[in-house]
Amino acid sequence: MSIRALIVDDSSVMRKIVERCLRQAGMDLGQVHEASNGAEALALVNENPFDLILSDINMPVMDGLEFIRHLKEMESGKNIPIVMITTEGGEKSVLEALSLGAKGYIRKPFTPDQVKDHVIPVLGSQS
Amino acid sequence: MSTHTQSPAGNNAAPFDGWSSVLRESVKEVFSLMVGAEIMVPDHADPPVVTEVTGMVGLAGELCGVLSLRCGNGCATKIASRMLGVPISEAASHMSDAIGEICNMVAGNFKAKLNGMQDKCMLSVPTIITGGDYQLFSVAVADRIELPFLFDGDAVWIGLEIRA
Numbered sequence: 001m002s003i004r005a006l007i008v009d010d011s012s013v014m015r016k017i018v019e020r021c022l023r024q025a026g027m028d029l030g031q032v033h034e035a036s037n038g039a040e041a042l043a044l045v046n047e048n049p050f051d052l053i054l055s056d057i058n059m060p061v062m063d064g065l066e067f068i069r070h071l072k073e074m075e076s077g078k079n080i081p082i083v084m085i086t087t088e089g090g091e092k093s094v095l096e097a098l099s100l101g102a103k104g105y106i107r108k109p110f111t112p113d114q115v116k117d118h119v120i121p122v123l124g125s126q127s
Numbered sequence: 128m129s130t131h132t133q134s135p136a137g138n139n140a141a142p143f144d145g146w147s148s149v150l151r152e153s154v155k156e157v158f159s160l161m162v163g164a165e166i167m168v169p170d171h172a173d174p175p176v177v178t179e180v181t182g183m184v185g186l187a188g189e190l191c192g193v194l195s196l197r198c199g200n201g202c203a204t205k206i207a208s209r210m211l212g213v214p215i216s217e218a219a220s221h222m223s224d225a226i227g228e229i230c231n232m233v234a235g236n237f238k239a240k241l242n243g244m245q246d247k248c249m250l251s252v253p254t255i256i257t258g259g260d261y262q263l264f265s266v267a268v269a270d271r272i273e274l275p276f277l278f279d280g281d282a283v284w285i286g287l288e289i290r291a
């Protein structure tokens with residue numbers, strides 16, 4: 001079955017690159033939804049079932065860490081695996097994202113293989 | 128663009144020795160991985176400075192300053208085209224977004240390579256200026272690194288102003 005993915009980043013270019021990396025990694029993606037901040041993403045989670053969320057941290061309106069906090073409080077969102085993709089790859093950001101419930105962490109710049117290596121185990125852990 | 132700087136500490140301060148090579152490596156990695164094309168270091172003479180698009184990201188914390196990218200419109204559009212995998216004709220509207228992301232990733236990659244700096248330095252949201260008829264004033268600049276590159280034959284200049 002195709003993977004229903006949500007990509008959250010304030011850069012439309014980066015959203016396209018992440019989607020391309022997922023496809024280049026051989027993942028069977030269905031329709032990919034996009035959001036430019038955490039608030040938009042929460043609205044989409046309310047309306048759509050997702051198997052995977054990839055999210056930036058530094059975004060206007062609602063950042064990625066705040067997004068995870070809200071997501072984990074939602075019945076429709078608390079079990080969706082989320083992987084962070086961000087330039088802020090410091091230990092503090094990593095630990096905070098993981099403590100909030102993120103399943104993985106990818107630092108920009110990245111390769112399609114790095115995306116695949118972080119995403120596949122996360123999807124596997126949900127089955 | 129012309130640059131005017133008040134620099135009480137002067138240039139070539141010892142703490143910044145070796146940062147040019149770190150910045151050069153950071154730029155090359157970002158282009159190789161995220162643009163999908165190699166950016167070259169010129170063999171001989173520096174390429175001309177063409178300032179039609181300027182991207183900037185601020186750094187704040189223990190490392191304080193501004194990272195900038197300057198290039199021509201055509202070059203910026205080519206970078207966006209390569210990043211998105213779309214024809215040049217479709218890439219123009221994504222030019223600013225692409226250049227902003229490049230600046231963001233170069234700055235993030237650079238600070239990640241500096242030992243212990245990752246958690247002690249924050250990045251701003253990128254700013255893009257289109258057009259070259261402007262002046263940039265900086266205060267308290269301790270050092271400045273300017274690195275020339277060639278992307279598909281076009282000049283790209285990466286700058287890092289480090290504040291005291």
